[in-house]
Amino acid sequence: MSETESLMTAGPAPIPGDAHGRGMREHAQPRGSLREAWGHRELLFFLAWRDVKVRYKQTALGVLWAVIQPLFTMVLFTVLFGRFAKLSSDGVPRPIFYFSALLPWTYLSNTVSAASMSLVSNSNLLTKIYFPRFMLPAAVVLSGLMDFLIGSALLVGFILYYHVGVGWSLLLWPLLVAQMALLGLTIGLFLSAVNVQYRDVKYAIPFVVQLWMFITPVIYPVSMIPKAYRPLLAINPAAGLIEAFRHAIVPSSPVQWNLLGISTVTTILGFVGALAFFKRTESAFADII
Amino acid sequence: MTTPNSIEIQALCKRYRLGTGHRTGQLREQLMHLFRPRADESREEDILWALRDISFTVPEGEVVGIIGRNGAGKSTLLKILSRITQPTTGSIQVRGRVASLLEVGTGFHEELTGRENIYLNGSILGMRRREIERHFDAIVEFSGLSQFVDTPIKRFSSGMRLRLGFAVAAHLDPDVLIVDEVLAVGDAGFQKKCISAMEDLRSGGRTVLFVSHNMAAVENLCSRGIWIDKGQLRLDGTSKEVIRAYLGSYSGEEAGAQELQIEGRGGSGEVRFTRVELRALDGAPAPIIQSGDGLVIRMHFRAERRVERPAFTVRLYSSMGTLIADTSTGLHNVAIPATGPGDGYVDLELERLNLVSGRYTLMFKVEGGVEGRVWDEDVRCYLDVEPSADTGTVRPLNSRHGLVYFSQRWKINGAAAQVEFDDARRVDAALG
16 A cells, blocks of 8 residues: 555656646655655564564574574684684684674675565565565565674673773774665665576575675684785775774774775665666566566 | 546556566576577567556546456556556556555465464555554454464464455555455355445445456446456446446357467368357356356367268367366267268367366367378367356465365364365355
């Protein structure tokens, strides 16, 4: 159900809509307008709420799964890369070093995977009812934050346990979370739209995400990368972001503003591009899905 | 005109491209296009005009029934009106809050409880949270499921789901309601409830667009009828006259017959099929064929000379070309006496057509004589089967549910399982 008037045109110009005097405005609510999205804002929360509700239904461990993935990976990384391979952790206690990066990384990889499938896996909705289509990937982005928050509580536990002195840089944290969600939304919007037509996305995602982790400073600190190669690293918008997550917790070294700045700019530009692409393709979703 | 229009449709066209490359989408094929000239881009046979030049207006408060055969474009029209898909050309204006009900319980989630699904479904249908809260008790009461609101709906029977879904939909408060064939399912009592809910909307001055194969329901509910045929608006008038014309288009001797193609036939030609008629078991022309109907396939033929021992074969194929059934007079040891020269017909009577809705192909063959030659073969006509309540299911069955269905009973540990609704009966019975 859409609020007030709706109007769709294609090809020939529409007939003037003032004939009957009750304010039939043309283009009152073109598809995908901000006003329309605002009218459907509650749906976004209901879809996100559905994802959260359903995610751990009928699992024995329930919400524990939200922390199991980053926690076990952290333990493994600490032993493998810390103890055995002796990779640098910039002097940060290794559990915190890995966990603070794994938390946003887990969010990103899970969100990108789930958001890319969000249109296709809800094809019954797409073909039966109209609502702004971007709500589906956006709901995934939103619902993933629940797991992220639960994991963050665990991170607080680590910080207290290791007596890490947090500083003012912790204020950066909420901004980083926002940027992380925006990055997830950007990639999710783009890939979900591509996935409607090209199911290749489904096969590409698992291994691309895996490769993506290696070019993101999750296992290693940026300081390990030779200076000459850092501009290359900066191309990856997750790089500066993940590194900043670490610095926000443990201000052992100054925040790499240039890396983070590049990440912010590319994320915002990417979002604008992805949104434009999504809006250009969404009108055909129901026909080709 | 005194009442303003709530729907204005102008020169509406919708084109679908059928080619495999665009629909199933492999990136590789798209990349190949870069290297090959796009000669096949607009091949005529790849394009389907689902709707061609449709124009009409609906004044506020009118209840319009849209009728037509399967594949005529009714559902496409509804999808465009409910903004699910966009027209290729032409314009549409809809004034006011639009609720479209192309399915009952869209977006229900198995794992969520009845209560949670009421919120989710209501929200998907466009209700505000406060609206849902306000109507919540009424919705539960309408559904009659108050003791199950906190049970996950995966434990619900299909009938309970249907009731819950419709209960939510009945509490939408739209200015324009678009309904597709939801009455084809459910038992008579349920259908009566749906119809009275729609009548409430009508008396409340709301605009309703209603697609149905159920002529009784259309005639009772709608003041106006629109007949869509092969993507075009065939007739627009009072529901009575449109229904009469629609049914009439099948009942004439000529109109009821299916044309048979001339080219591509095999055989020596001593006997040729001239046309095929589809009739009901009582011999009346069958205007529409629904799942579960009895069917008489009448094959008219012309024999050039007197022929001995003709044998007829009828094969039924799915739209994907799967052979569903093959039967013949020879197989059933039916002896047909010598016939011709001249015209004649042979009837194949089928007690109950338990095919799911969709388009099927019938293939005919006639052979015989002492030497057993094939006289005519590869003769085709379409068989369109419309959904019906006969399948006893909450949703109309289509190709996703296979090709055929069986009348069935479920038992648990030897005891009959409870069915929420009796086997679905036609709404005609409920109304009549």
